[in-house]
Amino acid sequence: MAKLTNSAEEKIRKLRKKYGIYPKVKQIDTLAAEYPAQTNYLYLTYNGESDDINSKSKARNSKQYQISNNKNFKRFEHLNLENSDSFRNSKYESVFSENRKVEIRNSQNDRKVIVLGSGPYRIGSSVEFDWCSVTCTQTASKNNLSTIIVNCNPETVSTDYDMADRLYFEELSLETVLEIYEREKPFGIILSMGGQTPNNLATSLSKNGVNILGTKSTSIDQAEDRNKFSNLCDKLSIDQPVWAKLKNLKEALTFAEKIGYPVLIRPSYVLSGAAMNVAFSSEDLAIYLKLASRISKEYPVVISKYYEEAKEIEIDAVAQEGQILCSAISEHVENAGVHSGDSTMVLPAQKLYLKTVTQIENIAQEIAKNLKITGPFNIQFLAKNNHVMVIECNLRASRSFPFVSKVTGVNFIEVATNAILNINQIPNTKYQILDYVGVKAPQFSFSRIKGADPILRVEMTSTGEVGCFGDDIYEAFLKSLLATGVTLPKKSVFVSLAGDENKVDFLDSAQTLKKLGLKIFATDGTSKFLKSKGITSTKLYKIHEHKKPNVLDFLHNKKIDLVINIFDPYFKKEFDDDYLIRRSAIDFGIPLLTNMQTAELFVKAISLKKLSDLKTLPWSQYITP
Structure with missing residues (x-):
């Protein structure tokens, strides 16, 4: 509507609320209308006159709720649902089986927390982030919180009926998330588990009064905005490739000639390195700049020096109030220039100097402290001749969090969730020196994409990944x-x-x-x-x-x-x-x-x-x- 009227979404939203136009909450009927459904599958619609649930009421935990409160089920009152054996052997089991699971799953705690999922599967956003969302939700439930998941992908585990107390099967848009937030009135919302899509909503949600749990939206913006993050690194005297935010092609060409080709074009707030390219000539630069400005219209495009023959290293970490609780340093088999999602990752790193490891740990702690990070984050580095430079920082779970959690035996997302929820007793986050090696390798689908060039670049192309263990890097690598x-x-x-x-x-x-x-x-x-x-x-x-x-x-x-x-x-x-x-x-x-x-x-x-x-x-x- 905003596009059609040449207006802004916020204006349309205010106008809609002024006239009392709100969506209704409906349950997805899993029983084909044969019996009244009591599921936690919910969705929003403007094509409804009343809600199917009362978001203000306490969550129910009575197994007999459906019988005592629904006149259509009065004929089943003789069944003893407390006695699972007698119920299981009755002919009415199929009628109640799904509904009982939902009722038993509900929490009596009024404290609600919303967890945003990863949205549709696509290159750059896949099951890794769903694992993070599910683990986060399970950890919140263990802490006696009522959990609400917002996601719209039926292929995910997070959209299973028994993952959360309530599931809103909805798109991850600002309008939808705000409607659910205002209706459910949780004490907060967690954005950092679903990847780039929910993270992009941080600033807008914060402006609308949403309580974002974990790292603040201002810090997220400072890390996502290439210009702001580069300024922060300069302020902290942290080395990074020579960079500049440029306003037009002429300035870009002058800068590239000054520092020398190749140069890297880096848009802000993008998924899987979209429109990120390496320019080896002025002709390349002109083409790639036009593409980057089209993909990331609202945010600056930064150009930086591209270093060849440099090693790429990542640190996945969890912090609380700027203090790192746990971390894992992995190295890429491929040199820098291949997107981290397409790279082959090795943990623990096999070819790093002790000095390089120390530099990475110190830089990560410095960034965490200055951004006051609470929750998961990932930083990517270049290393050449024992000289370490920062590439970028993501204040969210990265796609390698499930991998590092499996390899180290420490559940990084559980630690992150406890940190976000400010749980006093953080689980043990230390892991011993590993006597084995884990390798994460990308899975490509080029055979299904007719004509695609199966080459590895700075923009991600893989559609999945595998992780394997071995006594050494050669065994783990071959397995992967x-x-x-x-x-x-x-x-x-x-x-x-x-x-x-x-x-x-x-x-x-x-x-x-x-x-x-x-x-x-x-x-x-x-x-x-x-x-x-x-x-x-x-x-x-x-x-x-x-x-x-x-x-x-x-x-x-x-x-x-x-x-x-x-x-x-x-x-x-x-x-x-x-x-x-x-x-x-x-x-x-x-x-x-x-x-x-x-x-x-x-x-x-x-x-x-x-x-x-x-x-x-x-x-x-x-x-x-």
Whole structure:
């Protein structure tokens, strides 16, 4: 309505309230109108004359409520619902089974707390955040609070009937959340568990008088707004890539020329790195700036120096009033430049200097203190030559919180919820030095997206993830890749390396492949390089060359077990040519590796581990001392 009338949502909302137009709360009928439903499945509608529930009344806990208060059920009064055995054996069990679960689930405590879920599943927002929302809700229930979940995704666990005392099956919009908040009158609302979507509502909800539990909305805005957060880092003397907030293309081009390409374009308040890109030229910069300004219209776009060959590191932590309660430092297998959701994460970190770890811990504590963080947060870092720089900070649960909780044995979300609710007795948050390694690997769905280039960039493309444990990084890494559908090569590998630097970097891996007895197929330039280093390979022509033997024919006839295609963004023509190879590998179901660090680790792992070396153990056996 605001768009149609060229007005603002707030004005429409005030006008609607002025005329007494409010939505009604209705229950979702799970019994097909055969019997009166008493469920906690709720939704809002303007197409109703009365509410199905009374949000002001105390939650009921009487198992016989439905019989004593509903005249349609008077004929069932002879049943003893307190005696579960006699009820279970009666012919009326199916009538009451679902309703009894709802009634038993309700809490008698008037203190309500709303937890916002993650909304629809999409790239950047998936089951990881639903796990956080559910764990948060369960922890609140353990603390004798009446819980209310707002979410609109039927695929989630949070929308199961027994997860909360009340479930509003609604979109996560400002208007809807405000209506539910004003109707239920909870003592507060938790935004930090559902990912970016609920976090984006923080400022608007706060302006409307909503009590946000945990980190304050002003701090959330200071972290989400690239300009404000960069200013904070400068104020605290925390190193970060050289940056600038620029008003127009001319200023952007001047800044990029001054610091040198490549540069990173970074919009604010976006999910999964949307419209984030690396510009290697002025032409790239012009295109990407236009896209970023369209995606993030209300907030500034920041341009910063993009560092190549740098390691990326993350810290997931929980704080209370600015004091960190627990934390876990993970490293990415891939160098910086791959979105954290697409990266392969290793915990505990295997290749970090003690000095680097100390710097990260100190920076995290400094940021937590200055932003007065209460609840979960995540900070991403660059590390190069033992020099640490901050990339960004998210004042919410990250998608790696379930992973670090499983690996360490400490439930970070339970700790975070207790901190948010100001529970005095925080559970033990310390974990011992781990004698095993956990690896989180991305799951991609390129085979279902026709024509998509299966390359890893700063914008997220994965649709899921897997986590595996092992005695060392090689076992855990191989397990994780196998779990995503990658198969081990038995006879042959195809290798295409763009640029001299990539060829040199992969040399040791190529020698290892040869020692493993695998036949190497390669493109012309890669084949010549390998030959100069004493490694024999069979040359295959690229698809566009239309010559024989052609890589497309070998992929189609399943003569290649693995494709390693390492691109170089400076070689634009090779990048476009190799797209056909990458896409064909996906279309023919051939495992594909496009990142140098991932490929090197994979080759190393298959040289050290056989399938028979990979243990199958339950999670509990790893985390139990």
